[in-house]
Amino acid sequence: MLESRAVKPLLIAAQVAGAWVVGAVAMPLALQILLIAAFAGGTSLLVVAVAVSLAVVMAYLIVLVKATHQASPLGATAWRRAAWAGLVLGAGTAGWALGWAATDAAGLGVSGDAQATLLLGGLPYALVAGMLLRPWPFSAAALALSVALTGAGVVALRREPPDDLERRLAIAHLPRETAYAVAIPGYVPGDDRDYGGGLGGGGFRPADPAAVPGPRYLTTTVHEGLRAGERMCGQPTATDSRLSWGSCRVEADGLVYRHNANEHGYQVSVGRRFVTVIASPAVSHDLVRAAARTVRPATAGELGDGHEQTGAYYAVTVPGYRGRPSGTPPGMVYEPLDHAAAGPHSVTIALHVTYANDDSLCFLAVECTRDAAGLTYARHDDRHSFTVRRGGLDVRVEGGLKVAGTLLRQAALDARPVTDAELRRILPPLKPGDHLDRFRRWLRTF
Secondary structure, eight states: OHHHHHHHHHHHHHHHHHHHHIIIIIHHHHHHHHHHHHHHHHHHHHHHHHHHHHHHHHHHHHHHHHHTGGGSTTOSSHHHHHHHHHHHHHHHHHHHHHHHHHHHHTTOOGGGOHHHHHHHTTHHHHHHHHHTOSSHHHHHHHHHHHHHHHHHHHHHHHSOOTTHHHHHHHHTTOOGGGOEEEEOTTEEEOSTTEEETTEESSEEEESSGGGSOOOOOEEEEEEOOEEEEEEETTEEEETTOTTSSSEEEEOTTSOEEEEOSSOEEEEEEETTEEEEEEEOTTSOHHHHHHHHTTOEEOOHHHHOTTOOOOSOOEEOOOTTEEEEEETTTTEEEEEESOGGGSSGGGTOEEEEEEEOOHHHHTTTOSEEEEOTTSOEEEEOSSEEEEEEEETTEEEEEEEETTSOHHHHHHHHHHOEEOOHHHHHHHSOOOOOOSHHHHHHHHHTTO
């Protein structure tokens, strides 16, 4: 009787310690074998390696429980011993995976520490074996400890991973230190970097759409043919013309004025060709009409370097506008010389944060000065800006020439680094990369 009582605790210890060996030794070794098989032989060799590893571990556990059968109610028969081995391997592996993920989520780094893995890797298997012991105090203690550790693991996995924001910033190619935000009176952020509450970190547009001037341009394009059977006010329609729909009116001198919701202008016959003179709605009818009456082949001076007159370039005279050749389709594009009247670009604002560089502050500027507060003002042909130095960064707020310089200056002073919460608002969430990510997201729904 005394011998029996002395042996049983040893059997219990041997059974639990033997289960511990599965996670501490067998699992790391099996993973190494599976990785080698995956890289060396592909899917077929991996399947064989998985099957052999499972068979070896199951055989080991069955031998273990048979040798210590008195310690567990499942050690009496062959079927029960197989069930014990399956429960220890299956539930232990699930706990092992949960523990590995939870410790990494908590920043403990157990999976990367060989000694910690050897010490703690077998704990889930030992706890499962403990829950299957014959004396109920042992099994109850193992169950209570398993519940506590599982709860702690779930809590760790539900937490936002510490590197989540950094990963999202890296995917968006957004350096954390250059992420700034500002609110500008009378303006709203564009779709990019809208942090909410009027704060933006990229482009800004006037809050009142009526304050945005329409685009101002005029184009000339040569067309070789006519659309069969299509006429507007008695005039055939040139092939690929953008004035093939809408309304028309025959004017006193015979010109046909065409206009639709997008553009307006004229189609002029030049020999066997047709030249369309088309403008945006913000360009007056009188200016377009006057231009259409001056259609002529573009000169070498009007084409500039890099373009040869092939018969595809026709110019017009448009006071206050400057022309340049366009590529596809070939033609000329005319834009206002006064950049303050050049359409939406003249009233937009943008915030730029770059690493400090004194050489770039006045690059290609037509005017560049520094004020008493240390801000640098730079004016270019179509934009002007204020830049303030913040440590190793240059915070620049630039706008079109219709934007008041005082507004740009104050915005540069008001710009501040964004908070983590503001960054999370604009950065797209991480896509679930694996089953663990999806499991963690599922846990956060509770």
